Amino acid sequence: MTKDEHEISELDLFDRKILEALSDDGRMSITDLAARVGLSKTPCQLRFKRLIVDGYIEGFKAVINPSKLNLEHIAFAEVKLSNTQEDALRAFNAAVKKIKEVEECHMIAGRFDYLLKIRTRDIRRYRHVLGERISNLPFVASTSTNVAMETVKENWSGSSYAS
Structure with a gap:
């Protein structure tokens, strides 16, 4: 058993209930949390x-409504790098974290190297972000874009609220 597997196995039913309750409502009081998971206040705290x-x-964090901020345009950019050695990956990773419109960045095993979820107010702003920021990231060789037509399920964090 790995260290991570051992740590996860140390979580009991109450710990798991606490995590589940807080993922539904991170603002609930300790008193409400304790009642929900079946513990008294002190052990729960x-x-x-x-x-x-x-x-x-x-x-x-607060869950922000992106449509209230006019940020309903979502695009997924597939990014292929010209170099995938560790130094190049570190440089790309550090630089992509600085682009506020990039909500998510995942290294992918497949025909491209990274998948980015990008939220902007419209396609014109997306084109600007892609052309001026993403395409100029270290070691970017090419990009390909898929635009979301409808969001069926999403857990938006609000990280790009100021676009």
Whole structure:
């Protein structure tokens, strides 16, 4: 058993219930959380703090409505790099994190190297972000874009709210 597998197995039913409850409503009080998971307040608070310290809970944030901010255009850019050695990957990773319109960036095993989820207000802004920012990232050889026609399910974090 790996260290990560061992840590996960150390979570009991109450820990898992706490994580599930907070993923539904991160603003609930400790009193409400304790009632929901079937613990008294003090043990629930101790578990909550331990889950934070142990890294199971990384933080809390507001879920922003992107349509209220006129940020409904979503595109997925496939990015192929000219170099996939570790130094090139590190340079790309560091640079892509600085582009606020990029909500997600995943290294992919397949015909391209990275898949980026990009949120902007419209196609014109997307073209600007693609042409001026993404295409100029370190080691980008080519890109290909897929535009979302409809979002069926999404957990949006609000990371690109100022586009």
